[in-house]
Amino acid sequence: MNIPMEYLAADREYYAPLETARGGEPYRPAAVPAGWTSTVQSVWTSWYRPGEVVVEAGWKVHVSARLERAGQVLDVVAQTCFEQDVIFKHLSNSKFYQWMHHKYAARPQSGKFIAAYPPDEAAARTLMELLRERLPGEAGPYILTDRRFPGTGNVFYRYGSFAPRFREEPDGTRTPTVRLPDGRVVPDPRGNGFRLPEGLSDPFLVRHAPEQATATAAKAAPAKPAQARIGAYLVESSVRFTNAGGTYRCREESTGRAVFIKEARPHVRSLEDEGTAPEQLEREWRVLTALHAAAPGLAPEPIARFRVWEHEYIAVEHIEGVALSHWLSVNTPLLRPGWPRADFARYYERCEAVLTQLEAQIERLHAAGYLFVDVSPGNILVDEDDGVRLVDFGLAHRLGDPFLKGGTPGFTPPDRFVGEDLAVYDDYGLSALAQFLLGPLNAVAQFNPDVLAHAHADLVELAPVPEALSRRVTRYLKPGDGPVAVGARPIPTPQEVAADPLGRLAELRDRVADALLASADPDNPDRVFPTIPAGLQTNTLCLGYGTAGVVHALRRAGRALPEGLVERLRRDCADMRASLPPGLYVGSAGIAWTLADCGLLDEARDLLAAADASTLIQYNATLYAGSAGLLLAHLGLYGHTLDERHVERACALADALPGDEPGRESGLVSLIGKHNATGLMHGRTGVALALQQLAGVTGEQRYLRRALDLLHAELDRAHEPDAPGLLFPMSEKDGRILPYLFSGTAGLVLAATRCLRLAEDERLTEAMPRLLLPLRQPYTIMPGLFQGMSGLVFALNEHAALTGDGESRAAALRGARALFKQAIPHASGVRFLGDQLLRFSSELWSGSAGVLLTLAQVLDPSGDALFTVDALVQARWNPRPAPETAHAHAHEPAPLVPALKN
Numbered sequence: 001m002n003i004p005m006e007y008l009a010a011d012r013e014y015y016a017p018l019e020t021a022r023g024g025e026p027y028r029p030a031a032v033p034a035g036w037t038s039t040v041q042s043v044w045t046s047w048y049r050p051g052e053v054v055v056e057a058g059w060k061v062h063v064s065a066r067l068e069r070a071g072q073v074l075d076v077v078a079q080t081c082f083e084q085d086v087i088f089k090h091l092s093n094s095k096f097y098q099w100m101h102h103k104y105a106a107r108p109q110s111g112k113f114i115a116a117y118p119p120d121e122a123a124a125r126t127l128m129e130l131l132r133e134r135l136p137g138e139a140g141p142y143i144l145t146d147r148r149f150p151g152t153g154n155v156f157y158r159y160g161s162f163a164p165r166f167r168e169e170p171d172g173t174r175t176p177t178v179r180l181p182d183g184r185v186v187p188d189p190r191g192n193g194f195r196l197p198e199g200l201s202d203p204f205l206v207r208h209a210p211e212q213a214t215a216t217a218a219k220a221a222p223a224k225p226a227q228a229r230i231g232a233y234l235v236e237s238s239v240r241f242t243n244a245g246g247t248y249r250c251r252e253e254s255t256g257r258a259v260f261i262k263e264a265r266p267h268v269r270s271l272e273d274e275g276t277a278p279e280q281l282e283r284e285w286r287v288l289t290a291l292h293a294a295a296p297g298l299a300p301e302p303i304a305r306f307r308v309w310e311h312e313y314i315a316v317e318h319i320e321g322v323a324l325s326h327w328l329s330v331n332t333p334l335l336r337p338g339w340p341r342a343d344f345a346r347y348y349e350r351c352e353a354v355l356t357q358l359e360a361q362i363e364r365l366h367a368a369g370y371l372f373v374d375v376s377p378g379n380i381l382v383d384e385d386d387g388v389r390l391v392d393f394g395l396a397h398r399l400g401d402p403f404l405k406g407g408t409p410g411f412t413p414p415d416r417f418v419g420e421d422l423a424v425y426d427d428y429g430l431s432a433l434a435q436f437l438l439g440p441l442n443a444v445a446q447f448n449p450d451v452l453a454h455a456h457a458d459l460v461e462l463a464p465v466p467e468a469l470s471r472r473v474t475r476y477l478k479p480g481d482g483p484v485a486v487g488a489r490p491i492p493t494p495q496e497v498a499a500d501p502l503g504r505l506a507e508l509r510d511r512v513a514d515a516l517l518a519s520a521d522p523d524n525p526d527r528v529f530p531t532i533p534a535g536l537q538t539n540t541l542c543l544g545y546g547t548a549g550v551v552h553a554l555r556r557a558g559r560a561l562p563e564g565l566v567e568r569l570r571r572d573c574a575d576m577r578a579s580l581p582p583g584l585y586v587g588s589a590g591i592a593w594t595l596a597d598c599g600l601l602d603e604a605r606d607l608l609a610a611a612d613a614s615t616l617i618q619y620n621a622t623l624y625a626g627s628a629g630l631l632l633a634h635l636g637l638y639g640h641t642l643d644e645r646h647v648e649r650a651c652a653l654a655d656a657l658p659g660d661e662p663g664r665e666s667g668l669v670s671l672i673g674k675h676n677a678t679g680l681m682h683g684r685t686g687v688a689l690a691l692q693q694l695a696g697v698t699g700e701q702r703y704l705r706r707a708l709d710l711l712h713a714e715l716d717r718a719h720e721p722d723a724p725g726l727l728f729p730m731s732e733k734d735g736r737i738l739p740y741l742f743s744g745t746a747g748l749v750l751a752a753t754r755c756l757r758l759a760e761d762e763r764l765t766e767a768m769p770r771l772l773l774p775l776r777q778p779y780t781i782m783p784g785l786f787q788g789m790s791g792l793v794f795a796l797n798e799h800a801a802l803t804g805d806g807e808s809r810a811a812a813l814r815g816a817r818a819l820f821k822q823a824i825p826h827a828s829g830v831r832f833l834g835d836q837l838l839r840f841s842s843e844l845w846s847g848s849a850g851v852l853l854t855l856a857q858v859l860d861p862s863g864d865a866l867f868t869v870d871a872l873v874q875a876r877w878n879p880r881p882a883p884e885t886a887h888a889h890a891h892e893p894a895p896l897v898p899a900l901k902n
Contacts, residue, residue: 024095064140375429549844584629623686680747785850
């Protein structure tokens with residue numbers, strides 16, 4: 001998941017909405033006429049006359065401003081709106097302004113400092129004409145969703161909803177909509193270009209106005225990359241876009257020379273730097289020019305600096321190669337279980353060669369009088385021969401100039417290492433790169449260097465690590481020599497874990513539960529447990545991201561729930577029942593199952609009935625948010641009540657699933673994740689799991705056949721079908737190859753293992769060893785249940801419990817021990833970083849609750865830990881149980897369910 005950066009502004013420990021951030025200079029009009037009042041909502045302050053009727057939609061007027069001119073612009077716009085009797089709103093303070101306008105801010109929202117809502121087209125025209133007169137020469141960030149009013153530098157407009165209007169989506173998100181003058185309600189997309197709803201024309205458009213007719217490369221390049229141009233250069237592909245501008249691979253039209261182009265949009269700043277993006281680009285150009293003269297070949301050769309429209313560009317030498325992060329993912333044996341020791345030795349040699357080259361280049365850079373500052377994987381390219389080059393000198397610092405602190409988290413030295421010699425930035429970065437190459441634990445190690453000892457011990461088991469390489473890793477961060485939270489007890493050493501693995505895992509489980517309970521904030525009206533942005537954008541009650549998931553994990557770990565917690569969940573669900581989506585992991589169905597597990601059957605029935613009544617369920621078939629998850633929730637309630645109506649409803653949901661014909665855009669593919677997604681949460685795997693469970697409960701063979709067909713279709717999507725270990729792309733558009741539970745191999749193992757309990761299937765049986773292999777990798781970037789190590793461990797442990805496979809049980813124990821590499825001690829216990837490792841989190845999806853659930857299952861395997869109904873299947877058909885010991889070295893396949901119905 002991508003993390004919107006504004007969720008980092010308010011709290012150093014947890015993700016939080018931007019509006020909860022404190023500080024910043026308040027913004028308020030200098031003079032407010034009598035009869036006007038204001039309210040604050042989210043990051044906005046709105047001004048209006050009480051009782052005034054607001055039209056539903058129309059021509060919005062947006063005004064941007066430079067940070068240093070924000071107060072003056074607000075005064076002019078406010079005075080004009082007061083005079084014209086136009087409702088308006090503005091960002092409430094300078095902190096909100098900075099976070100909404102910086103380099104990594106959301107591009108569609110950036111620039112919108114003030115929004116005004118004229119009641120009709122004539123009022124919009126009058127307002128913009130007055131602002132043109134009253135803001136002469138005023139400039140501000142260009143608003144990508146809008147069109148600029150002719151003759152102005154910071155007044156923009158677009159057609160859209162005035163009052164919030166949304167279409168609720170099955171996954172809990174909301175799509176903006178707008179009602180058109182003819183009464184139709186259509187999507188109101190906020191993309192990176194000006195778009196009019198169908199049937200509307202622009203009444204303010206002046207043909208051939210440069211500021212309206214010119215399309216920036218940032219907007220043109222993705223649409224037609226082969227035809228787009230930037231000055232004298234043809235765009236071959238776009239590399240990346242930020243709010244500050246794009247980067248492009250281009251070719252000079254006159255010579256055919258390949259170049260790399262960086263773009264800078266005016267009036268956009270970084271959070272750390274007072275300069276604007278063009279000023280930063282100019283500084284980088286000066287650095288590159290100086291280095292090209294002093295140390296040719298060290299930095300990309302500067303070719304041209306130029307301006308197109310209002311944007312600044314530099315063209316530099318195109319360096320062949322891939323980012324070091326990509327090189328790692330392709331070459332490290334850590335992500336390829338079963339590699340021989342000789343391959344590790346060769347990989348270590350290559351790492352040493354890469355680092356030695358980088359050290360030499362950094363030394364040469366220092367000799368020229370510069371620091372690189374941001375020594376991180378994204379700023380290093382590696383070619384086919386493992387030759388390396390430093391690229392992106394945007395933060396490079398000339399010795400003697402004022403220093404601007406910046407860099408990539410995990411590769412920038414903590415303050416305790418920074419003294420008078422600023423070369424520590426580069427030296428620390430080199431050490432962090434060595435650590436990265438042996439297992440990217442950079443974010444965790446800065447909190448707890450003890451994890452490096454566990455990483456080293458794991459590597460030694462696979463192959464010895466050269467001493468010189470180990471010294472590079474621990475040059476700054478050393479086990480036993482780092483910051484420890486006040487009152488925190490260190491995690492056990494690798495030797496202590498090896499001496500008593502089950503005992504130490506039990507201790508870890510208990511400390512994770514302790515910290516999880518301590519993170520509860522029952523007085524917080526928005527959430528009880530810290531969550532990730534996905535929870536804050538959907539709801540903080542659900543299984544995936546909210547209270548229900550934490551309650552489930554604590555109960556499965558045998559911990560008593562805090563007094564009032566279940567009642568708070570019940571009450572919050574009652575209050576939000578009408579707005580909750582219906583699905584299993586993000587909505588009512590999963591919460592209903594949790595309430596039933598807690599003994600609140602009446603409330604569970606009511607909530608599940610609300611999910612059934614939702615019209616959203618017809619648009620989604622996934623386990624995560626759709627009918628497959630609702631089907632399973634009905635089976636879960638059947639397990640509590642034995643009310644056959646739940647089974648009947650589950651069958652109806654299964655029977656309503658459309659066909660799945662390859663190549664068709666209709667049918668099942670239209671009801672799973674975008675772009676024909678794969679996996680347990682958003683793909684066919686989750687639908688197959690639900691159908692297998694239903695087949696086991698009802699004995700209906702048609703559901704099992706359908707489940708097998710869906711799993712075969714997933715196997716058809718394997719990245720390398722003949723590889724020793726099978727991995728799967730997320731979708732037809734997202735080619736990331738993953739082993740995880742939410743998308744990837746681990747989820748397929750959960751479903752395939754259960755299908756093989758009910759039926760013989762040659763293809764699944766043949767694939768199973770190759771599905772299990774990727775789950776045995778000793779390292780993942782994140783620790784969580786659905787997109788990290790915990791999910792791999794959980795799937796291995798489930799497979800072992802259902803089949804008696806001793807090898808999978810042993811692999812699950814090894815994987816559970818690997819969680820020590822992600823553990824961060826705290827006075828309250830042990831915590832884990834959530835999605836993207838930028839803040840701590842407690843939720844089930846990526847945070848501590850998911851880790852806790854996995855540890856509880858490894859230590860005390862019990863059925864149906866992740867919302868399945870295997871106990872119902874076992875009770876109905878009584879297949880031969882798996883061996884009581886999970887340490888068997890071989891197993892026989894579970895027998896077929898007798899006499900499945902046709």
